[in-house]
Amino acid sequence: MKNKIEIYRRELNMTQQDLAEKVNVSRQTIISLERGRYNPSIMLAYLIAQVFHKNIEQVFIFEEEGDVE
Known part of the structure; x- marks a missing residue:
């Protein structure tokens, strides 16, 4: 997942x-998130967004995988 x-x-x-x-969380978790190697839990995503007042x-760009019908 891409993110900002x-x-x-x-x-x-x-x-x-x-x-x-x-x-x-650990600094390693933040590194992994920034590099798109790890998708956060919804709670972690919420907490990160709160820090940035967003x-x-x-903050997170959700991309669909394949066609969803």
Whole structure:
């Protein structure tokens, strides 16, 4: 899943460690999220969006896989 975590984090002059501490995860989790290697739980997505004062859809770009009918 694509996201704008790094963009919003840098806008706030926040390190990966700062963000990790705010949402109670490891820095490695933030790195994995930023690189699109890990999809967050809905709760983690919500917490990250709150830190940036955004809604989840502004931070995370949901892409459909295949046709949904």
